[in-house]
């Protein structure tokens with residue numbers, strides 16, 4: 001596979017005309033998870049993907065993460081194909097559950113990614129899409145996200161919210177070019193969730209990483225994102241793209257502002273259209 | 283706490299959905315199906331240790347801790363005596379057993395040491411072999427399909443029945459004993475380690491797949507540590523088993539060999555019941571001490587795993 005492609009920009013993540021079908025060809029249990037999906041994410045943007053469950057959000061994220069390959073169409077991550085991007089550790093993945101190693105301390109969990117695949121650094125330098133940043137100090141990172149006094153604790157001694165913050169710090173620690181987050185806050189209670197959202201924003205504003213963030217919460221999408229991608233199901237496709245033109249840094253006060261509610265209503269409207277337009281109404 | 287439960291459920295359903303991922307250990311169905319028997323033992327030994335773990339700071343001096351054991355032992359002793367008094371030819375009095383040991387302690391110590399070393403060396407051989415095979419089998423689908431049927435056949439073959447043949451082949455030295463012990467411990471360790479190596483949760487594997495961690499890194503950094511709880515569960519099963527293996531092998535080569543198994547078979551053919559039961563008592567104490575040591579080690583090594591044990595209980 002060639003490194004550079006016709007539609008591959010070194011400053012964008014591009015998904016073009018992606019098709020993903022689960023289940024063997026011809027079998028009756030086929031699911032078209034994604035169909036004709038086009039998505040462009042500019043470097044430094046915070047983009048959320050929202051949609052009803054089963055609409056292919058995770059599948060889309062896994063395509064970008066190189067965990068799955070599209071049946072047709074093209075995916076490029078800052079000019080490289082996902083495989084190469086992973087090999088160069090340009091991608092930080094945050095799954096829905098914290099996925100920490102229970103035998104490692106908080107610091108141990110955050111530093112582990114830098115200890116595996118050591119060849120990545122050399123490869124990174126050869127890729128035009130990689131922007132070099134000095135390695136982040138894991139302790140400082142953890143302090144920033146409010147875990148400064150839990151550095152040596154084991155995961156089972158942390159609350160769910162703290163565990164998920166460790167997972168986020170772990171993804172930031174490798175100075176990846178893009179962070180892919182799959183509903184990372186969906187298991188948290190409302191208060192924890194709002195606190196973590198703001199911490200994530202703060203960290204992101206300092207690190208200026210590109211983020212693709214899957215969520216099923218409209219307000220979460222609006223608070224966090226520069227751009228919200230609304231998907232609809234069966235087959236999974238992109239219904240609408242809404243740019244969120246709210247000032248940054250976004251702080252607590254924003255949550256009650258009228259502008260934010262307008263965006264929320266707009267996106268809820270789009271989601272309803274997406275819901276209604278699905279061939280199988282549930 | 284409820285939060286934990288919710289997230290675990292999410293992890294599990296994710297596991298089901300991601301079964302088809304390329305990095306996932308697909309096609310472990312055979313292995314896991316075959317594992318059922320082996321891990322059943324493991325699971326029970328894990329859950330059995332749960333209530334004790336929930337209270338790690340217990341003091342051995344508290345009557346609630348030692349009294350039940352002492353009472354149970356007393357009751358068993360009294361029952362034994364009641365039966366033994368009228369059937370001395372079936373069951374020796376406890377006093378006679380004690381006397382048998384006290385009059386020649388070095389005899390029992392020496393034979394116990396022989397049996398113990400056979401058991402432990404055989405166990406180490408079985409453990410190393412099983413561990414290597416488990417790693418090979420989880421890393422390569424082709425080798426799994428080649429090796430697992432053989433392992434299963436080995437497991438269903440009664441090792442007790444092989445022992446005499448091994449004595450014929452290898453003589454009265456230590457070799458047949460080590461082979462029997464290694465064989466008898468091999469399968470439970472193999473099955474538990476395979477399950478353990480495959481117990482890394484799919485989201486963790488996904489995170490390290492996006493980092494392109496090498497297979498060796500995934501093995502050493504994720505799979506091996508994840509397998510430790512299962513390894514300890516297996517050890518608790520196979521330590522006593524290893525003694526059984528050594529004794530059975532000694533039974534098959536009596537007279538010319540030593541060890542508690544030989545002592546038992548010689549003494550019983552001479553109708554020296556007190557000696558038979560004294561040797562059996564030594565074996566029981568040996569097994570209990572080994573089990574205790576493994577549990578102690580497990581508590582030190584698996585500190586991080588405690589929460590999981592609590593959740594399971």
Ligand SMILES: Nc1ncnc2c1ncn2[C@@H]1O[C@H](COP(=O)(O)OP(=O)(O)O)[C@@H](O)[C@H]1O
Nearest residue numbers: 022031033053054055056057058059299300302
């Ligand atoms: N590994 C898989 N095998 C078969 N079907 C799958 C698999 N992963 C996802 N699907 C199906 O693809 C569709 C999209 O799934 P997913 O991307 O997980 O949706 P979302 O994350 O938006 O809830 C669903 O209908 C789901 O059942």
Ligand SMILES: [Mg+2]
Nearest residue numbers: 057058059182
């Ligand atoms: Mg999903």
